Amino acid sequence: MLDSLFNPESIAIIGASRTEGKLGHAILANVIDSKFAGPIYPINPTASEILGYEVYPTLADVPGPIGLAVIVIPAESVMQALADCAANDVGAVIVISAGFRETGREGLKLERQMAEIAEAHNMPIVGPNVLGVIDTIAPYNASFAVGMPSRGHIAFMSQSGALCTAVLDIALAQNIGFSRFVSLGNKAHLNEIDFLQSWADDEQSKVVMAYLEGIVDGERFIKEARQITKKKPVIAIKSGTTSGGSRAVSSHTGTLAGSERAYEAAFKQAGVLRADSISEMFDLAIAFARQPLPKGDRIAIITNAGGPGIMATDALEKSGLKLAGLNPEIQRKLKENLPAAASVLNPIDVLGDARSDRYKAVFQTVLSDENVDAVVVILTPQFTTEIEETARALADAFEAQPAASRKPVIACFMGEAHMHEARRLFYERNIPSYPIPERAAAAMKAMVAQASWMAKPLPEFEEFEVDRETVAKIFAQVRADDRVQIGDAESRDILVAYGIRIPKSQLCTTADEAATFAREIGYPVVMKIASPDILHKTDVGGVRVGLRDATDVRDAFDLMVYRAQKYQPNAQLWGCLVQEQAPDGKEVIVGMNRDPQFGPLVMFGLGGIYVEVLKDVAFRIAPFNREEAMVMMQEIRSFDLLRGVRGQPPADLDTVADTLLRLSQLVTDFPEIVELDINPLMIFERGQGVMGVDMRLVLKSE
Ligand code: ADP
Numbered sequence: 001m002l003d004s005l006f007n008p009e010s011i012a013i014i015g016a017s018r019t020e021g022k023l024g025h026a027i028l029a030n031v032i033d034s035k036f037a038g039p040i041y042p043i044n045p046t047a048s049e050i051l052g053y054e055v056y057p058t059l060a061d062v063p064g065p066i067g068l069a070v071i072v073i074p075a076e077s078v079m080q081a082l083a084d085c086a087a088n089d090v091g092a093v094i095v096i097s098a099g100f101r102e103t104g105r106e107g108l109k110l111e112r113q114m115a116e117i118a119e120a121h122n123m124p125i126v127g128p129n130v131l132g133v134i135d136t137i138a139p140y141n142a143s144f145a146v147g148m149p150s151r152g153h154i155a156f157m158s159q160s161g162a163l164c165t166a167v168l169d170i171a172l173a174q175n176i177g178f179s180r181f182v183s184l185g186n187k188a189h190l191n192e193i194d195f196l197q198s199w200a201d202d203e204q205s206k207v208v209m210a211y212l213e214g215i216v217d218g219e220r221f222i223k224e225a226r227q228i229t230k231k232k233p234v235i236a237i238k239s240g241t242t243s244g245g246s247r248a249v250s251s252h253t254g255t256l257a258g259s260e261r262a263y264e265a266a267f268k269q270a271g272v273l274r275a276d277s278i279s280e281m282f283d284l285a286i287a288f289a290r291q292p293l294p295k296g297d298r299i300a301i302i303t304n305a306g307g308p309g310i311m312a313t314d315a316l317e318k319s320g321l322k323l324a325g326l327n328p329e330i331q332r333k334l335k336e337n338l339p340a341a342a343s344v345l346n347p348i349d350v351l352g353d354a355r356s357d358r359y360k361a362v363f364q365t366v367l368s369d370e371n372v373d374a375v376v377v378i379l380t381p382q383f384t385t386e387i388e389e390t391a392r393a394l395a396d397a398f399e400a401q402p403a404a405s406r407k408p409v410i411a412c413f414m415g416e417a418h419m420h421e422a423r424r425l426f427y428e429r430n431i432p433s434y435p436i437p438e439r440a441a442a443a444m445k446a447m448v449a450q451a452s453w454m455a456k457p458l459p460e461f462e463e464f465e466v467d468r469e470t471v472a473k474i475f476a477q478v479r480a481d482d483r484v485q486i487g488d489a490e491s492r493d494i495l496v497a498y499g500i501r502i503p504k505s506q507l508c509t510t511a512d513e514a515a516t517f518a519r520e521i522g523y524p525v526v527m528k529i530a531s532p533d534i535l536h537k538t539d540v541g542g543v544r545v546g547l548r549d550a551t552d553v554r555d556a557f558d559l560m561v562y563r564a565q566k567y568q569p570n571a572q573l574w575g576c577l578v579q580e581q582a583p584d585g586k587e588v589i590v591g592m593n594r595d596p597q598f599g600p601l602v603m604f605g606l607g608g609i610y611v612e613v614l615k616d617v618a619f620r621i622a623p624f625n626r627e628e629a630m631v632m633m634q635e636i637r638s639f640d641l642l643r644g645v646r647g648q649p650p651a652d653l654d655t656v657a658d659t660l661l662r663l664s665q666l667v668t669d670f671p672e673i674v675e676l677d678i679n680p681l682m683i684f685e686r687g688q689g690v691m692g693v694d695m696r697l698v699l700k701s702e
Pocket residue numbers: 488503526528535536537538539543545579580581582583587608679680693694
């Protein structure tokens with residue numbers, strides 16, 4: 001789809017200027033300097049020649065086909081220019097000009113029109129309000145950036161033009177190469193999803209870096225990003241808050257959710273690696289652009305000093321990686337080649353007097369161990385250390401591996417003043433090197449994560465047989481009453497319709513009725529006040545557990561109704577719910593809050609009244625599969641409580657996973673549900689299932 005953008009046959013600059021210092025001049029100069037191979041057409045009605053190129057008054061005057069047009073004129077003339085582009089069959093357009101959605105409603109309207117023109121004429125548009133696009137493969141530099149990066153394997157997109165220039169400057173200083181470099185701007189037409197799609201099969205781009213401030217279509221983003229991340233790594237920085245998250249929330253899930261949680265879940269489910277800073281983004285991208293992925297997570301560390309070896313071990317283990325257990329045969333071989341004081345257990349200590357030959361011999365031996373998937377080589381500059389020679393020897397040994405089965409290596413040459421030469425050498429030889437073990441570990445972690453993500457097939461989502469009609473009816477009834485909140489008493493049928501077990505219960509309008517039903521289900525029973533206006537029942541003394549006989553039940557009925565009337569005089573009272581008392585179990589919360597960008601954000605956490613204090617919760621965006629549900633549960637800090645510790649039996653987590661999936665289906669089937677809590681969901685011992693004991697649901701206000 002984006003061939004016309006990335007491989008244009010010619011470039012026209014609408015608004016090319018004679019005046020140095022103007023954008024229209026800078027862009028033309030950049031296109032020329034970038035050694036673009038095709039014709040370059042400056043467009044300007046009042047000039048005849050700029051920078052040695054013939055100028056055309058209008059697009060229609062251009063003698064050949066126009067692959068790419070760059071528009072750099074005042075905002076008020078942009079729409080006319082786009083119409084001209086369409087009329088002249090331009091392949092793709094970059095609108096540099098600013099002054100659209102960022103100036104208000106009128107600008108937003110114009111951007112909508114841009115998208116329409118783009119679609120109607122199959123003429124993709126980048127921008128408006130962008131720095132431009134650089135393509136080192138074509139090559140061309142259609143931007144007003146200062147300088148052109150070298151050719152490389154990193155594709156980069158950024159929503160902030162200013163950040164583009166900063167990233168470019170870092171890249172220029174460190175000679176980091178790019179394949180494509182795109183400033184996204186206001187995303188009137190092309191957005192991050194289009195570029196992810198375009199780069200998925202771009203052989204020139206081995207890794208994608210993205211700086212995103214807001215994602216246009218969250219659900220589609222996850223779907224599409226998941227496709228590309230199965231082929232190559234995508235590293236994203238997400239900053240800034242998003243709009244639209246200001247709806248007042250009434251559920252626990254709503255309170256705990258939020259845009260940050262949604263992004264975190266979305267990136268995880270899409271296989272997008274998240275970087276917290278620009279330097280981390282580069283750290284990871286460089287590793288991906290230059291090294292093969294590891295086959296597993298067993299890492300060997302080679303070091304010439306004990307302390308840094310321990311630091312690296314800590315950093316790797318904190319990242320969830322394993323230190324490889326070396327093969328005994330390999331250990332024996334290492335011992336033969338090393339002084340007696342050296343350690344041949346991982347981390348392998350080659351000692352402070354190690355010269356390049358010892359490093360190399362050990363490195364080669366370790367690479368040959370089938371228990372090792374990747375190697376981190378640490379060097380500290382000691383008295384006899386041969387810094388550059390060691391770097392060279394390691395690079396030689398790395399390259400000596402058969403190309404198809406190369407194990408990745410990351411260098412961590414610690415220090416600064418004496419390391420420049422070695423770093424340059426590593427860079428030239430495609431070995432990522434970092435000055436501290438933590439950064440090396442972060443890069444290694446990302447590589448292992450990417451490899452394991454790519455090994456997994458795309459998720460398939462289960463579909464349960466459910467009773468949608470019943471739920472639709474309940475919603476219609478609630479709407480007819482002019483309400484949007486659904487409490488415990490009404491929500492039970494919804495859970496049943498979606499196959500989530502609930503305790504036996506009945507709404508009773510009199511104390512006698514309550515006593516009769518209680519006898520029917522057997523004591524002890526639970527009673528709860530039933531009112532569409534009371535959502536936190538405990539707060540008004542509206543929940544009683546452990547009622548043992550008819551007297552208890554009658555007393556509870558009268559007391560609860562009395563209290564409810566006293567605390568909330570305006571509440572409409574339906575009576576009391578009499579309910580089977582659940583056996584002892586663990587209380588968790590499962591819920592959903594509809595995120596403005598990504599849709600249904602499903603939550604799991606330890607339940608009860610402290611959920612908002614402890615915030616021990618995990619999120620996923622529906623739909624997700626059973627495996628993701630299991631991992632989601634394991635993410636909470638108190639997971640051990642559920643898994644069964646200190647003689648406690650393990651809880652029925654399979655059924656909780658099942659419940660999470662059913663809940664996901666419910667909120668996907670009914671987009672009008674904006675919030676939902678099941679709190680608590682009682683979990684019993686393995687094999688005994690769960691029970692949705694309390695539920696609250698909020699429908700979208702019309
Ligand atoms: P609310 O959250 O509106 O105050 P709940 O229905 O969640 O009311 O009840 C509060 C607490 O009472 C629950 O967290 C649970 O500990 C206990 N409880 C409620 N219903 C039952 C039941 N059927 N069996 C056992 N315990 C229950």
